[in-house]
Amino acid sequence: MAEAWPRTAPRPTATTPEFLATFGLILAAILAFGAFDVWLAHVDERESRQHAAHQYEDGRAQLAAGHPRAASDLFASAMASERTNVQYGTALGEALLAAGEYPEAESVLRTQLARAESDGQANLVLARVLEREGRADDAASYYHRAIYGRWEEGAPARRLEARMALVDLLARSGARQELLAELLPLADSTIGTRALRRRVAHLFVVAGAPDRAIAMFREMLRADAKDGDAYAGLGEAALEVGNFETARADLLESARLLGDTARTAVSLAVADSALALDPTLRRLDPPERRARAARVLALVLDAAARCTPAAPSAATDSARAMLAPVAPDSSLRAGTGRGDRTASRLATAREEAESMIALASAIWDSRGGRCTTSPSAVGERALALVMAKLAD
Amino acid sequence: MPSITSTFGLSRLFSLVEDLRRREDRLALALSLVIGALVGLIVVAFILLTGRLAAHMYPAGGAAWRRVLVPTLGALVTGILLARAFPDARGSGIPQTRAAIFIHDGWISMRTVAGKFLCCSASLASGIALGREGPAVHIGSGLASVIARRLGLGTVQVRWLVPVGASAALAAAFNTPIAAVLFSLEEIMGDLHAPILGSVVLSSTTSWMVLHLVLGDEPLFHVPAYRLVSPSELGVYAVLGIVGGLGSVAFVKLLLRMRRWFMSLPRRMAWLYPTAGGLGVGLIGWFVPQVLGVGYDQVDRVLGGDVVLSMAITLVGLKIFATALCYASGNAGGIFGPSLFIGAMLGGAVGAVAERVFPGASAGPGAYALVGMGTAFAGIVRTPLTSVIMIFETTRDYTIIVPLMISNMIAFWISQRLQHEPIYEALARQDGIHLPTGAFREQTRALTASSAIREAPKPLASALEARHALERIGDSALDAWPVSDDAGFRGMILRRRLEDAVARGRAEVPVSTLLEEEEGVDERATAHVHGDQPLAHVLARMGETHRSVLPVVSRADVRLLLGVVTLPDVLAAYGVEGDDEGSGRSAAEARRDG
Numbered sequence: 001m002a003e004a005w006p007r008t009a010p011r012p013t014a015t016t017p018e019f020l021a022t023f024g025l026i027l028a029a030i031l032a033f034g035a036f037d038v039w040l041a042h043v044d045e046r047e048s049r050q051h052a053a054h055q056y057e058d059g060r061a062q063l064a065a066g067h068p069r070a071a072s073d074l075f076a077s078a079m080a081s082e083r084t085n086v087q088y089g090t091a092l093g094e095a096l097l098a099a100g101e102y103p104e105a106e107s108v109l110r111t112q113l114a115r116a117e118s119d120g121q122a123n124l125v126l127a128r129v130l131e132r133e134g135r136a137d138d139a140a141s142y143y144h145r146a147i148y149g150r151w152e153e154g155a156p157a158r159r160l161e162a163r164m165a166l167v168d169l170l171a172r173s174g175a176r177q178e179l180l181a182e183l184l185p186l187a188d189s190t191i192g193t194r195a196l197r198r199r200v201a202h203l204f205v206v207a208g209a210p211d212r213a214i215a216m217f218r219e220m221l222r223a224d225a226k227d228g229d230a231y232a233g234l235g236e237a238a239l240e241v242g243n244f245e246t247a248r249a250d251l252l253e254s255a256r257l258l259g260d261t262a263r264t265a266v267s268l269a270v271a272d273s274a275l276a277l278d279p280t281l282r283r284l285d286p287p288e289r290r291a292r293a294a295r296v297l298a299l300v301l302d303a304a305a306r307c308t309p310a311a312p313s314a315a316t317d318s319a320r321a322m323l324a325p326v327a328p329d330s331s332l333r334a335g336t337g338r339g340d341r342t343a344s345r346l347a348t349a350r351e352e353a354e355s356m357i358a359l360a361s362a363i364w365d366s367r368g369g370r371c372t373t374s375p376s377a378v379g380e381r382a383l384a385l386v387m388a389k390l391a392d
Numbered sequence: 393m394p395s396i397t398s399t400f401g402l403s404r405l406f407s408l409v410e411d412l413r414r415r416e417d418r419l420a421l422a423l424s425l426v427i428g429a430l431v432g433l434i435v436v437a438f439i440l441l442t443g444r445l446a447a448h449m450y451p452a453g454g455a456a457w458r459r460v461l462v463p464t465l466g467a468l469v470t471g472i473l474l475a476r477a478f479p480d481a482r483g484s485g486i487p488q489t490r491a492a493i494f495i496h497d498g499w500i501s502m503r504t505v506a507g508k509f510l511c512c513s514a515s516l517a518s519g520i521a522l523g524r525e526g527p528a529v530h531i532g533s534g535l536a537s538v539i540a541r542r543l544g545l546g547t548v549q550v551r552w553l554v555p556v557g558a559s560a561a562l563a564a565a566f567n568t569p570i571a572a573v574l575f576s577l578e579e580i581m582g583d584l585h586a587p588i589l590g591s592v593v594l595s596s597t598t599s600w601m602v603l604h605l606v607l608g609d610e611p612l613f614h615v616p617a618y619r620l621v622s623p624s625e626l627g628v629y630a631v632l633g634i635v636g637g638l639g640s641v642a643f644v645k646l647l648l649r650m651r652r653w654f655m656s657l658p659r660r661m662a663w664l665y666p667t668a669g670g671l672g673v674g675l676i677g678w679f680v681p682q683v684l685g686v687g688y689d690q691v692d693r694v695l696g697g698d699v700v701l702s703m704a705i706t707l708v709g710l711k712i713f714a715t716a717l718c719y720a721s722g723n724a725g726g727i728f729g730p731s732l733f734i735g736a737m738l739g740g741a742v743g744a745v746a747e748r749v750f751p752g753a754s755a756g757p758g759a760y761a762l763v764g765m766g767t768a769f770a771g772i773v774r775t776p777l778t779s780v781i782m783i784f785e786t787t788r789d790y791t792i793i794v795p796l797m798i799s800n801m802i803a804f805w806i807s808q809r810l811q812h813e814p815i816y817e818a819l820a821r822q823d824g825i826h827l828p829t830g831a832f833r834e835q836t837r838a839l840t841a842s843s844a845i846r847e848a849p850k851p852l853a854s855a856l857e858a859r860h861a862l863e864r865i866g867d868s869a870l871d872a873w874p875v876s877d878d879a880g881f882r883g884m885i886l887r888r889r890l891e892d893a894v895a896r897g898r899a900e901v902p903v904s905t906l907l908e909e910e911e912g913v914d915e916r917a918t919a920h921v922h923g924d925q926p927l928a929h930v931l932a933r934m935g936e937t938h939r940s941v942l943p944v945v946s947r948a949d950v951r952l953l954l955g956v957v958t959l960p961d962v963l964a965a966y967g968v969e970g971d972d973e974g975s976g977r978s979a980a981e982a983r984r985d986g
Contacts, residue, residue, distance in 0.1 A: 014542075014543055014544020015544075016406050016409050016410055017406075018544065019409060019413065019544060020405070020406075020409055022539070022542040022543050022544075023409075023543070025542075026430060026539060027426075029430060030426070030429050030430050030433060033430065033433035033434055034433055034606075036433075036437060037433050037436045037437050037440065037606045038606060040437060040440040040441065041440060041606050041607055043444070044440050044443060044444060047444075051447070051452060054452065076693070076698075080689055080692065083610060083614065084610075104697075104698075107616070107696075107697065111616070
């Protein structure tokens with residue numbers, strides 16, 4: 001490096017030994033300050049870590065006490081003291097999520113994931129944030145990353161927690177196929193606690209696989225015959241597969257074992273309604289079957305009218321005609337025999353019942369996705385269960 | 393044997409050192425490295441010590457009364473130290489460094505360095521609303537000065553090493569080595585073409601490496617990825633430039649006015665005045681703790697987009713007041729850091745407003761805070777190039793350059809218009825020190841040989857005899873006359889030379905022979921200047937050649953005479969009308985003749 005120092009510079013005044021001594025002194029100062037700085041930096045880092053850890057603990061306590069804003073301040077401070085600690089950033093994201101500040105939480109968590117993209121906890125919290133923001137697909141993606149991500153401790157339990165959160169999301173969004181795919185690995189009886197298996201079994205019902213749910217509940221009952229919850233689940237699953245009588249029996253047994261009728265009251269009411277409505281029960285005679293089919297058809301028509309009131313179709317017209325008051329039976333005026341009349345009437349009732357059921361099924365199916373039944377409305381749910389059974 | 397070996401080793405070492413001292417380029421290289429390393433380590437120690445002290449003065453969950461008591465006591469203690477033991481360690485340190493370079497031959501005492509380190513550590517840790525960069529620059533410059541003097545270097549070399557130390561200090565204090573180089577050249581030296589560029593770069597780099605070795609690669613600010621959402625945003629950045637410029641002017645004027653008032657108070661009580669700053673900032677800090685100290689943690693939060701509009705506006709006002717009060721009252725600390733704080737808050741506020749007015753069409757407040765930092769710096773410190781590079785170095789993102797330049801230039805222009813004197817020069821002037829201003833340097837650069845050139849007289853033919861040449865010259869005012877041959881201009885023959893030749897019976901000797909006797913056969917050796925060379929250089933050449941007339945020749949062809957420049961013409965260009973215009977005597981001759 002050619003340095004253009006002025007040529008007019010006077011000659012140095014220090015002697016060579018003085019020059020050397022000063023240079024030596026400077027080098028000694030460099031070494032001394034180097035050692036001092038390293039020590040000071042070490043002390044600083046240690047104290048910063050301790051400070052950050054305290055703030056993190058305080059933040060956790062605040063979050064647990066339901067003060068997410070105070071917690072986020074503490075986590076932010078902890079993060080400022082120790083930026084490389086992804087745990088603090090993730091906790092800040094958690095606090096912001098709890099405070100309802102979703103964009104901020106997302107930003108913080110994405111920064112953390114830029115440092116450690118496979119961090120299970122950060123992915124899990126970000127998935128929850130995205131879920132709250134209504135971005136179910138993105139959330140599901142981050143739940144998957146959490147499930148297959150890196151966890152510092154208790155990895156199996158944390159992965160299970162992430163999977164259950166994903167399962168809940170899928171159940172809420174009605175993604176039955178994806179839900180079933182996530183539930184199948186959980187069906188193994190060795191995974192999770194009894195309560196978790198019970199929850200999984202219930203979710204199988206939601207995923208449209210009540211048979212798997214029944215199998216799981218029966219397995220639970222084999223282990224503990226007095227498991228009221230298992231009976232309740234079994235009853236729910238039986239409702240889904242259309243075994244209303246079995247469902248009723250299981251629900252009653254659950255109420256007896258649990259000593260609590262309130263929990264199963266709605267399901268029991270649904271079972272009773274479905275039993276009263278179901279035109280396919282074996283013990284029914286043709287007039288009773290026809291009467292039930294007519295009720296089902298009337299209810300389906302009513303439900304269809306609520307969905308598409310301005311668009312009557314040929315099927316609904318036929319149904320209304322079928323439900324119109326019937327003229328006096330001509331066979332009676334013709335003076336035919338009593339036995340023949342009865343047989344004929346029974347045959348007619350059977351045929352009419354079949355026609356009404358077919359028509360009701362057609363109208364019900366034609367509603368497509370436009371109408372949904374409210375799970376809380378007993379009558380609606382009972383009708384939906386009966387129609388599902390009829391479709392099978 | 394060992395004694396012979398050691399003697400031989402020592403003598404070899406001595407000869408190496410002697411060689412090093414003779415080869416100034418190597419000595420500059422070695423000293424740049426050594427100063428860079430030592431200054432880097434000391435500045436790191438300064439930063440860490442200040443941080444540790446602050447952590448102990450303000451423990452987590454500490455009571456609010458600490459925020460009043462600690463800065464007040466801190467200012468009182470450092471005020472006594474500054475008044476009694478370290479009077480030169482007061483204030484920022486940047487005007488003092490410039491004064492050392494331009495006035496005191498680069499002399500900064502070790503006592504000042506120690507005082508600056510001690511007082512600023514205590515003062516900044518106690519929460520005084522000033523910055524650490526200016527003091528770090530003073531410490532670094534002072535160390536370079538002390539080292540250079542201890543090594544027995546000459547005055548000029550000591551002066552050159554001071555900005556080398558400044559650059560190393562800023563690189564470590566602000567973690568931006570390129571901006572440190574530019575700051576040293578643009579602000580400290582006032583000359584981006586200073587010949588010490590290589591040394592400044594080397595020391596800055598060395599110091600920055602030391603910083604990273606000790607403290608790791610963690611950046612000073614954690615800046616999210618910057619992006620320009622739409623070109624229309626440039627309009628908002630222009631508004632930020634206006635706001636930043638006005639804010640900068642308000643800050644500078646308030647600071648200077650408050651300082652003038654404090655300086656009008658009795659000197660014997662000077663030890664007490666810093667306490668006013670400490671108490672003032674403490675009372676503000678009681679309600680708004682973010683105002684205390686340098687405030688980089690708060691800047692970091694704002695850069696991350698954590699901005700509440702009302703709080704950002706409040707912090708701008710309070711920080712301007714607190715910093716002005718702390719500085720004006722005589723506390724130790726700089727305004728570099730507070731400038732960035734003010735800018736970040738201003739930018740954050742403008743960004744928050746833009747986000748509300750143009751939702752989805754503007755970047756977040758964090759991006760504006762970042763540009764605002766550079767804007768306020770350009771407006772307050774008036775180093776636009778340094779501020780652009782500084783922010784660019786912080787983000788390492790090219791996309792920020794255009795908005796930053798727009799905003800900076802507007803702020804710089806407004807600041808220049810409304811506050812003519814840059815802050816460091818104004819501060820020095822308040823202390824009775826008149827530093828060379830940028831305007832002066834520009835004026836000096838503007839005065840070139842072309843501004844004093846006059847038409848050359850008709851040249852003498854080289855074959856012309858001496859006596860005829862003397863007749864041609866007659867009683868002309870010029871003491872030298874151009875000579876030309878077939879190829880063009882050949883040189884300037886002195887009237888005295890011709891007179892001597894005639895007097896000694898050599899009247900028939902051609903002018904070319906006399907010229908060769910005077911200047912040699914190589915025409916390129918003829919003393920000359922070019923039209924674009926500064927008048928200072930022309931004067932220097934006149935002094936070296938003992939001539940009061942010099943030819944001005946073309947850079948493309950030294951045989952092409954463009955005109956001549958005379959000493960009276962030079963003086964006239966400087967605005968000095970001499971009585972002896974046309975005397976034809978050189979200044980050197982005049983001196984010799986008494």
